[in-house]
Amino acid sequence: MRLGIDIGSRKVKFALQSDNNRMKLWDMPTTDLYHQHLHRKPDGTNELDFHSLGLPQVDIVAATGYGRNNVKLSQALVVSEILAHAAGAMRVLQGEFLMLDMGGQDTKVALVRDGQVEDFSVNDKCAAGSGRYLENMAQVLGVPLEELFSYYADPADLTTTCAVYAESEIIGKLAEGVTMPQLCAGVNYSTFLKIRPMLERWPQKELVFVGGGAKNKAMLHYLQQAHYAVVIPEAPEYNGVLGCLEMLDKEEEE
Amino acid sequence: MSEKTAKERIGITSTIPVEIIYASQCVPVDLNNIFITDKHPQVIVDEAERLGLPRNTCTWVKGMYSVLKHTDIHTVIGVVQGDCTHIVSMLESLLPAGVEFIPFSFPYEKSRKLLRWEMQKIMDYFGVQWDDCLASKARLDEVRKIIHTIDRMTWEDNTVSSQDNFYALINSTDFMGNPEAFKIQLKRILDKKREPYPRSHLRFGLLGVPTVFTDLYPYLESQGARVVYHEVARQFAMPEYAKDLLEQNLSYTYPYSFYGRVKDIQEEAGLRHLDGFIHYVQSFCHHQLEDLGFREQLSLPILTLEGDRVGKLDGRTKTRLDTFVQMLKSKKRRKEDAFRN
Incomplete structure (x- = not known):
C-alpha cells in the first residue's frame, strides 16, 4: 500500500494506492494536517499519524507540494512539486508539451519533452495570478467560485496588479455600474494576462492544464483563444499527488 | 594629499579603481560589505525603511543608507554609471546630513x-599621481594573485567551497580596508585541507549581483550542487589584473x-564545465531586465531566483532550487546513459 501526499498552501491532497492498484483520493485543509495528524519528533522531523487519518500502516509515502520541506516527513520520499505535476501531466500527454499548474499561491509552467522536464517557470513574489486571488475575488463579488469561473465575455478592465488592492478596484467598478458578469470575466482575464508571459517563454502550443485552477472554464476559453490545444486530466487538482506516485514507480524501475 | 587625513575611511558603493584610495593612505570601505556582514543586516534594512526609504x-x-547614517564615514565615492x-538619489538624500558625495x-x-x-x-x-596608484596596484595585485588561485582551486581542483570562493572574491572590492590582513585570511583558505568535491556534484555559475540569502551554498551542497563560478x-x-590600471578597469x-x-x-562556462546558471536578481533592481538577455544569449539552462529581504532561503525558493537540481541531474543521467549505449 502506498500513499502520496501533496501539501499545498490551502489543501493537502492524498492518494492511497492499494496493492490491487485501486486509487482513493481525498483532501483536507492544510491547517488540519498540521494540527491533528502530525507527531513532532525530537529531531525536528514529523511523522504522519496514520491512525488519526483513518489509514492502515502504509509501506511507502511520497510527499510533494509547498509544505514538503517545512513538514519534513520522516517516512516520506520527497519530490519537487513541479516535477510531480509534470509526471502527472505525462499520464495524459506524451512527447513535447507545456504543463500549466494553477495552485493556491503558485502558478507553475514546465516544458516537458520526451518524459523529462526541460525547463520551468514559477510566479515570484506575487500571488496575483493564483487560485487564492480568484477565491478572494469571488468572495468580494459574492459569487461561488464555480460561477466566477464561468464568465469570460466582455471582461471589465482591471488595472491594479496587486491582489489585495484589486478588491477595492472591483468595489469601485460595482459603484460605477459595471455588471457582475463583466467583473467576473475581468478577474479571470486579468489572471490569464499574468499567466500568459510564463507560457509564451516557449513556442509550444500543446498544453496540459492541471491544479484546482484547471476547473476555471473562462481560463480554458482564453487559453484556447490564444491557440493552445488544452488537455485537462480527470480530477486535475489531484494531478500533483498522482504524479508523485508516478515518480515513485519510475524510481523503483531505476 | 589634499584635505584628507591618512587612515580616513572612504565609503564606496561598488567596485572602483580602489588603488587611488590606497595611494592616498586613506582606507576604502565597501558599504555593501559593512551592511551584509553585520550581525543583524535585516535590522539595518528595516531601519532605513523607518527612516523613510520606500x-x-x-x-x-x-x-548602505543605514550604514552611512551610523558610521564615521563622511565621504563616499558613489558609482553613478555602471552599477545601480x-x-x-540615495547619496543626495544624505547631503544635508553632511555626507560628501563624489560621483564616479x-x-x-x-x-x-x-x-x-x-x-x-x-x-586630483x-x-x-598615476605612479602612486601603480605602486598601490602592485601591492593589491599580490593579494589578487591569491584570490585567483582560490578561484582556480574552486573550479579546477574542486577543493574550495563556494562559500570560501565567494568570500575571497567579494572582499576584493575594498580588500577589507587592509590588504595585508586580508591576505592572511586568504592564506587560511588556501591552507584548508579538504578532499575534492564529488564529480557527481552539479556545477553552477551564479550570475548577477550578490545574493541576500544566508544559506544558499550549504543548501546547494546538501542537494548535490555547488557554485564554481561567481560571475560578478x-x-x-x-x-585581467596584469595589465595597467586604466586597462584593468x-x-x-x-x-x-x-x-x-x-x-x-x-568563456568561463566552457572552461569551468558548468551544468547550468542561477541568475540572481534583487527585488526592485534594474538588473532584473537582464534576465531576458541571458535567456536569449546563453545556451545552458538558467534558473532565475529573486531575493528581497536578507535571510534564509524560503520554501518557494527551495522548491525552485530542488526542481532545477533534480531536472539537471536527470538530464545528465540520460546523457551519460545515451553515451554509454
Whole structure:
C-alpha cells in the first residue's frame, strides 16, 4: 500500500494506492494536517499519524507540494512539486508539451519533452495570478467560485496588479455600474494576462492544464483563444499527488 | 594629499579603481560589505525603511543608507554609471546630513579617454599621481594573485567551497580596508585541507549581483550542487589584473555593456564545465531586465531566483532550487546513459 501526499498552501491532497492498484483520493485543509495528524519528533522531523487519518500502516509515502520541506516527513520520499505535476501531466500527454499548474499561491509552467522536464517557470513574489486571488475575488463579488469561473465575455478592465488592492478596484467598478458578469470575466482575464508571459517563454502550443485552477472554464476559453490545444486530466487538482506516485514507480524501475 | 587625513575611511558603493584610495593612505570601505556582514543586516534594512526609504527600494541601497547614517564615514565615492540607478538619489538624500558625495562613472562606451578623466578626477581629489596608484596596484595585485588561485582551486581542483570562493572574491572590492590582513585570511583558505568535491556534484555559475540569502551554498551542497563560478564577484577581483590600471578597469566587464558580460560568461562556462546558471536578481533592481538577455544569449539552462529581504532561503525558493537540481541531474543521467549505449 502506498500513499502520496501533496501539501499545498490551502489543501493537502492524498492518494492511497492499494496493492490491487485501486486509487482513493481525498483532501483536507492544510491547517488540519498540521494540527491533528502530525507527531513532532525530537529531531525536528514529523511523522504522519496514520491512525488519526483513518489509514492502515502504509509501506511507502511520497510527499510533494509547498509544505514538503517545512513538514519534513520522516517516512516520506520527497519530490519537487513541479516535477510531480509534470509526471502527472505525462499520464495524459506524451512527447513535447507545456504543463500549466494553477495552485493556491503558485502558478507553475514546465516544458516537458520526451518524459523529462526541460525547463520551468514559477510566479515570484506575487500571488496575483493564483487560485487564492480568484477565491478572494469571488468572495468580494459574492459569487461561488464555480460561477466566477464561468464568465469570460466582455471582461471589465482591471488595472491594479496587486491582489489585495484589486478588491477595492472591483468595489469601485460595482459603484460605477459595471455588471457582475463583466467583473467576473475581468478577474479571470486579468489572471490569464499574468499567466500568459510564463507560457509564451516557449513556442509550444500543446498544453496540459492541471491544479484546482484547471476547473476555471473562462481560463480554458482564453487559453484556447490564444491557440493552445488544452488537455485537462480527470480530477486535475489531484494531478500533483498522482504524479508523485508516478515518480515513485519510475524510481523503483531505476 | 589634499584635505584628507591618512587612515580616513572612504565609503564606496561598488567596485572602483580602489588603488587611488590606497595611494592616498586613506582606507576604502565597501558599504555593501559593512551592511551584509553585520550581525543583524535585516535590522539595518528595516531601519532605513523607518527612516523613510520606500519599501520598494533595493535592499542593498537601504543597507548602505543605514550604514552611512551610523558610521564615521563622511565621504563616499558613489558609482553613478555602471552599477545601480538609485545611488545618486540615495547619496543626495544624505547631503544635508553632511555626507560628501563624489560621483564616479564607468563610461558605457568604454572610452579610455573618459575613464582616464574619471580616474584623474578622483586622483586630483585625493592629491595622488598615476605612479602612486601603480605602486598601490602592485601591492593589491599580490593579494589578487591569491584570490585567483582560490578561484582556480574552486573550479579546477574542486577543493574550495563556494562559500570560501565567494568570500575571497567579494572582499576584493575594498580588500577589507587592509590588504595585508586580508591576505592572511586568504592564506587560511588556501591552507584548508579538504578532499575534492564529488564529480557527481552539479556545477553552477551564479550570475548577477550578490545574493541576500544566508544559506544558499550549504543548501546547494546538501542537494548535490555547488557554485564554481561567481560571475560578478569574480569581476570585482579583476581577472585581467596584469595589465595597467586604466586597462584593468576597461577589462572589468560588469559596469559596461551587457554583451561584454555575456562573452565573459560564455568563456568561463566552457572552461569551468558548468551544468547550468542561477541568475540572481534583487527585488526592485534594474538588473532584473537582464534576465531576458541571458535567456536569449546563453545556451545552458538558467534558473532565475529573486531575493528581497536578507535571510534564509524560503520554501518557494527551495522548491525552485530542488526542481532545477533534480531536472539537471536527470538530464545528465540520460546523457551519460545515451553515451554509454
